[in-house]
Amino acid sequence: MVLAYDGAIQRLIDSFASLPGIGPKGAQRIAFYLLQAPDVESQRLVDAISEVKAKVKFCEICGNVCESSPCAICSDPRRDHTTICVVEEPKDVMSIENTREYRGLYQVLGGAINPMANIGPSDLNIAQLLNRLKDGQVKEVIVALNPNIEGEATTTYLSRLLTPLDIKVTRLASGLPVGGDLEYADEITLSRALEGRREV
Amino acid sequence: MVLAYDGAIQRLIDSFASLPGIGPKGAQRIAFYLLQAPDVESQRLVDAISEVKAKVKFCEICGNVCESSPCAICSDPRRDHTTICVVEEPKDVMSIENTREYRGLYQVLGGAINPMANIGPSDLNIAQLLNRLKDGQVKEVIVALNPNIEGEATTTYLSRLLTPLDIKVTRLASGLPVGGDLEYADEITLSRALEGRREV
Numbered sequence: 001m002v003l004a005y006d007g008a009i010q011r012l013i014d015s016f017a018s019l020p021g022i023g024p025k026g027a028q029r030i031a032f033y034l035l036q037a038p039d040v041e042s043q044r045l046v047d048a049i050s051e052v053k054a055k056v057k058f059c060e061i062c063g064n065v066c067e068s069s070p071c072a073i074c075s076d077p078r079r080d081h082t083t084i085c086v087v088e089e090p091k092d093v094m095s096i097e098n099t100r101e102y103r104g105l106y107q108v109l110g111g112a113i114n115p116m117a118n119i120g121p122s123d124l125n126i127a128q129l130l131n132r133l134k135d136g137q138v139k140e141v142i143v144a145l146n147p148n149i150e151g152e153a154t155t156t157y158l159s160r161l162l163t164p165l166d167i168k169v170t171r172l173a174s175g176l177p178v179g180g181d182l183e184y185a186d187e188i189t190l191s192r193a194l195e196g197r198r199e200v
Numbered sequence: 201m202v203l204a205y206d207g208a209i210q211r212l213i214d215s216f217a218s219l220p221g222i223g224p225k226g227a228q229r230i231a232f233y234l235l236q237a238p239d240v241e242s243q244r245l246v247d248a249i250s251e252v253k254a255k256v257k258f259c260e261i262c263g264n265v266c267e268s269s270p271c272a273i274c275s276d277p278r279r280d281h282t283t284i285c286v287v288e289e290p291k292d293v294m295s296i297e298n299t300r301e302y303r304g305l306y307q308v309l310g311g312a313i314n315p316m317a318n319i320g321p322s323d324l325n326i327a328q329l330l331n332r333l334k335d336g337q338v339k340e341v342i343v344a345l346n347p348n349i350e351g352e353a354t355t356t357y358l359s360r361l362l363t364p365l366d367i368k369v370t371r372l373a374s375g376l377p378v379g380g381d382l383e384y385a386d387e388i389t390l391s392r393a394l395e396g397r398r399e400v
Contacts, residue, residue: 005265005294006256006265006266006272007267008248008251008252008255008256008267009252009256009265011248011251012248012249012251012252014248015244015245015248015249016245018241019230019233019234019245020230020233021222021226021229022221022222022226022230026221028291029220029291030219030220030221030222031252032265032289032290032291033219033220034252034253035252035253035256039253041218042249042252042253043253044215046246046250048208048211048212048214048215049212049215049234049242049245050242050246051208051211051212052208052209052211052212052231052234052235053234053235053239053242053243055207055208056206056208056209056235065205065206065232065235066206067207067208072206089232090232091228094205
C-alpha cells in the first residue's frame, strides 16, 4: 500500500481519479495544479460544474442536452422537420452538426442495446422516437449509431421497428476513413467498403 | 472552426480542458459524464476543490502542503532532524515517503532553476533552506531533484552554496532503473551507471 496524502488533498485526488480518462497520477497532477492555481481559476471550475448541474437539462422532444427545452434545434423552423437522425449520445449531435451537411432533427437514444451491460430497448429513448413518427410528418430516419457490436444490434432493432411504418430508414455508410491507408484498414471495414462501392 | 455547445456545457468543457493533461475530447467526455452523474458525485468534486483551496496551505518550515503548519513531518519528534531532503514539488515528498527508507525532514523548493521560464534561485525556497541550516543541527542535505537539465543546474547551484557551510551534500544515485533493460537505456544513463559502479 502506498501512503496517502492528508485528508483534503487525497479527497480531491480521489474525486478526479473517479472521472473517466483520468488515472491516479493525472489526478494528483491536477490536484496540485489547482492547489497552486489562483483562486479565481479553481472557482471557475467549481462554478462551471454547479452551473451545468443546475441549468442543463434534456430536450423533451429529442433528448439532446439544452438549457431550455425544447432545444434550439427542435424549435428552429428553418430545420428540415421531415428527417430525424438517431444518435447514441448528445456529443454525437455535435459531431454531426460539425459536418454542416445535415439540416434535419435529431433523436438522442441515450446509449445502445447492450445485453452485457443490461441495457435493453426499454432503457433507450425509443418510445420517444416512435411517438415523434406518429403524425406522419417524418419521411426519413437516419440511424447514425457507433459502428460497433452494440450500435449494429441497435440499428437492426430500429430498422425492424421502423420499416413497417412506411418510413425510409437509412444508415451511415461504412468504408475507408478519408485520409486513411488501405494497408492499415481492418478486413471488416475493407469488405464493407467493397460492398458499398460506388461508380465514379 | 467547429461549433460549440450551449453556454454552460461549453464553459465546463473549457474549464476541464484548461487543466494539465486533459485535452478537448477528454474534457468533453468528463463534462457529459458529470452531467449524467448523480448530483452527489458532482457535488463531491465541487466540495473537494473548495475544501482544498480553503484548508490546504504550505508548511512554514519545509514548504510542503499541509492542513496545519508546521506539517506532520516537521513536527514529528521521531523523525531525524539532522537530515534534510531537498525536492522540487510536494508530490516528490510523497514519492520519497513511499520508499519508507527515509526518516529525515524535507525542503520543498517549489521548482527548479530554469532560465527559459524565467525561474531563478530567488523564486525558489532556497532562503528558507539556508535559514534552517543556520543552527548547525543539520548534518546532511540530500538533493533529490528531477534528473533533467533544470534539476542538474539547481543541484550544482545548491552544492556550491552549501559546501562552504561544512554540511555533507549528497544527491540521488543515477543509474539503471530496477527492472529496466540495458538495451533500452540511453547513453547518458548508462555512462552514469558505469561511473557510479559499486563492488558487489
